[in-house]
């Protein structure tokens with residue numbers, strides 16, 4: 235007997251861990267966790283966003299938990315606590331991960 239649509243919590247966690255390990259295989263680590271961002275040599279207290287290459291005060295940029303890039307608020311996806319670049323990869327994976335669903339029509 236198969237209960238296709240019911241997964242125990244442990245199995246759901248496993249699926250999520252799977253997604254993470256798949257993501258990690260796809261995402262190139264640009265920087266080690268805890269490494270500082272690139273300093274803007276023209277200012278004393280600003281650092282480069284690794285995605286748009288603008289410089290920001292350290293408290294305005296965050297390090298991506300997946301690739302280690304530093305990202306400013308506009309290059310950042312708060313939902314997953316990752317940079318926009320990794321968010322694109324996550325979206326790809328979560329789309330292929332889900333059962334195929336008919337596309338909703340939007341007008």
Ligand SMILES: [Zn+2]
Pocket residue numbers: 283284285286287288305306307308309
């Ligand atoms: Zn940026």
Ligand SMILES: [Zn+2]
Pocket residue numbers: 298299300301302303316317318319320321
């Ligand atoms: Zn990232």
